[in-house]
Each structure stands twice: as C-alpha cells, then as structure tokens.
Amino acid sequence: MVAYNPKDWITFIFRFHKADTFRQLIPMMITIGLYSAGVGYLEMEYWKLTESSHVKNVTIMHNMLGFVISLLLAYRTNTAYDRWWEGRKLWGGLVNNSRNLSIKLAAMLKDERDRNYFRTMIPGYASILNRHLKNADTGKQLAEDFDLSLDHNKHKPNQVARMLFNKINELYDSKKITGDQLIILNSEIQSFTEICGACERIKNTPIPYSYSAFIKKFIFFYVMTLPFGYVFSLGYYVVPVVVFIFYVLASLELIAEEIEDPFGDDANDLPTAKIASNIKIHVEEIL
Numbered sequence: 001m002v003a004y005n006p007k008d009w010i011t012f013i014f015r016f017h018k019a020d021t022f023r024q025l026i027p028m029m030i031t032i033g034l035y036s037a038g039v040g041y042l043e044m045e046y047w048k049l050t051e052s053s054h055v056k057n058v059t060i061m062h063n064m065l066g067f068v069i070s071l072l073l074a075y076r077t078n079t080a081y082d083r084w085w086e087g088r089k090l091w092g093g094l095v096n097n098s099r100n101l102s103i104k105l106a107a108m109l110k111d112e113r114d115r116n117y118f119r120t121m122i123p124g125y126a127s128i129l130n131r132h133l134k135n136a137d138t139g140k141q142l143a144e145d146f147d148l149s150l151d152h153n154k155h156k157p158n159q160v161a162r163m164l165f166n167k168i169n170e171l172y173d174s175k176k177i178t179g180d181q182l183i184i185l186n187s188e189i190q191s192f193t194e195i196c197g198a199c200e201r202i203k204n205t206p207i208p209y210s211y212s213a214f215i216k217k218f219i220f221f222y223v224m225t226l227p228f229g230y231v232f233s234l235g236y237y238v239v240p241v242v243v244f245i246f247y248v249l250a251s252l253e254l255i256a257e258e259i260e261d262p263f264g265d266d267a268n269d270l271p272t273a274k275i276a277s278n279i280k281i282h283v284e285e286i287l
Contacts, residue, residue, distance in 0.1 A: 118164075132156050
C-alpha cells in the first residue's frame with residue numbers, strides 16, 4: 001500500500017508513481033491521439049467538411065451520454081471502494097480478535113508451553129490467511145522452535161483454526177480451563193473463521209463480467225466518437241482534449257479494477273502482510 005502525505009499537493013501533481021494510471025495508459029493515449037489527428041485531417045483537409053455539416057451535431061449525443069457515463073463510473077468506483085474498505089474492516093477485526101484471545105489466554109494459562117503454543121499459532125493464523133488470500137505458498141516454519149505441518153491440498157486457514165480449537169479443547173480436558181472459559185475462547189476462534197469466509201467472499205466474487213465489459217465498451221465508443229463533432233470547434237486541438245478525456249475516464253475504471261480485490265500485491269491493495277506482522281508483535285507482548 002502506498003504511504004503518502006495527503007496534504008502535499010505538489011507531490012501529487014508532478015510526481016508519477018509506478019502505480020499511477022498514466023503509465024499504464026500511455027500506449028492507448030498515443031493511439032487515441034493519432035486516431036483523433038487522423039479524424040481531424042480527414043474532416044478538415046480531405047473531405048473539407050464545413051460547420052453546416054450534420055457531423056457537427058454528434059456533440060449532442062456526447063452531451064446526453066456524458067451524464068450517464070459519469071453515473072456509471074461513480075457507481076463503479078464506489079462499489080470497488082466499498083469492497084476495499086470492507087476488507088480493511090475485516091482485517092481490523094482480526095487484529096482486535098487476536099488481541100482479545102491473547103489477553104484472555106494470558107489470564108487463564110499458567111503453563112509456559114501452552115502460552116508459547118498460542119504465541120506462535122495466533123499470529124500464524126493471520127500470516128497464513130494473508131498468504132491464502134494472495135494464493136501464495138505457505139511455509140512450514142512459523143517460528144524457530146515450532147514446525148507447522150499443513151496439507152496444501154486443503155483449506156490452510158481452516159487447518160490452523162482446527163489446531164487452535166483442538167489445543168483449547170485439550171486444555172479443557174486436562175482441567176487447565178473451565179467450561180465457561182471454553183465457551184468464551186470458542187467465540188474468539190469462531191470469529192477467525194468468519195473473518196476468513198468474509199475475505200474469501202470479497203476475493204471470489206468479482207464485479208459481474210457483463211457490467212465491467214459494458215463500461216469499458218461505453219468508454220471506448222464514447223471517446224472514439226468525440227473527434228468527429230469537436231474537430232469543428234477545436235481544430236487539431238481536439239487531439240489533446242480527447243486524450244485527456246480518455247485519460248480521466250479510463251483512469252477511474254483502472255482504479256476501480258485495482259481496489260476491488262484488496263488482498264493482492266498491487267500498490268494500492270491492503271497491507272495485509274504488515275497487519276499480520278503487527279498482530280505477531282502484539283500477541284508476543286501480551287503472552
């Protein structure tokens with residue numbers, strides 16, 4: 001995730017970050033610029049159309065559809081941001097639940113071996129969930145003195161949650177915790193799985209294909225028809241104007257595409273690895 005100062009306007013205006021949409025759109029912007037210049041040449045130099053030509057009235061269509069495309073892009077961006085923010089709230093919940101579970105276990109457990117187990121496994125769940133959402137391989141070693149064996153053909157976060165609950169159940173069977181304490185701890189372990197399921201819902205349910213494809217086609221045909229009408233009033237200045245309009249519209253769609261899956265490795269995705277690292281620090285302090 002990109003760290004920045006929101007009050008530094010100069011940096012925003014004149015600096016192009018590697019995640020900026022400008023870099024991604026340069027080839028298409030050059031193509032559209034050449035296309036606009038070609039349309040302008042044909043209308044003004046080759047066909048020699050005058051302002052009385054009906055082609056000039058194409059701008060009426062753009063005035064009517066401009067409001068529609070702005071509504072579509074606003075809805076698209078808001079929907080993507082909602083998914084990003086929900087993912088952040090879920091990981092914030094994982095941080096709080098990990099702390100709560102650690103605080104309760106710190107008060108209940110006296111055996112240092114039991115404490116050491118949860119000191120490793122609680123942050124281990126966050127680390128494995130982070131890798132699970134990124135479809136990355138999970139290492140066996142979670143700590144220097146603890147070896148975790150997982151079946152990579154099965155749901156890895158579920159395996160860790162099962163190991164946590166099995167350990168808590170062993171504590172109950174050995175009379176190290178009471179039945180009431182078992183119920184209290186069970187709710188915390190259950191919350192881990194609920195957070196995992198909610199994250200998977202976001203990751204595995206993209207924006208419907210037909211909706212996303214329609215917006216892209218709408219932007220493309222809207223921009224491609226712009227030079228035909230505006231060349232009469234702008235001349236060859238239509239080239240930078242059309243390129244800029246395409247840059248604005250396409251950038252909104254690219255931003256929405258990037259943040260709608262907040263668990264990837266893009267520059268603007270959630271810093272889940274850092275959050276998992278912070279959980280490890282906090283749990284080790286508590287236990």
